[in-house]
Amino acid sequence: MNGGAPMRIGWICLAAVSAGILGFGIVVAVVPPAGTRCSTAPTRSPPPGLACSAG
Template sequence: MRGEKLTMRVGWLCLAAVSAGILVFGVVVALFPPAGDAGLYRADGLASAGLGLFGVLIVLVPFRRRERWAWYALWFYPFFWAAHLIGNLPPGDDHIHQVLFIALSLTGLLLPARAFFPPKPSIAA
């Protein structure tokens, strides 16, 4: 039981870090858009902030309650960051954060997977 609590805690902390990173990035871009089309950057920043906020809320409430739908929904993160990495998409040119967020989100989802899919009790005959 203690091991399950630890894996669950590590899992939700990893996912919360990814969510918070997206939220902070979105707020920064919305408030301080780079040179160019400021309106478009602000809209993207606001959308990113919303994605991060929804992620934080999903992680902190239903994920920690071990609601299976939250586990499935948060699989968006590794696919999102993998698409950014493969497509060479922004933000940034170094892509280190994308690899880090992929690793964090996969750790956050795979480590506590047993909490969402416990083994079925065996029926003794």
């Protein structure tokens, strides 16, 4: 039950897509989207549910 070349190409494509999704997740975890950063300006507090964590 050997799939041959098409099966191997399918596994390579699956691995490449999985690596891309994993890389994107790592980038989002390290550099959060622009709208979620906490401002240090004392004039406004973050909306409920988006409280800044100390540190």
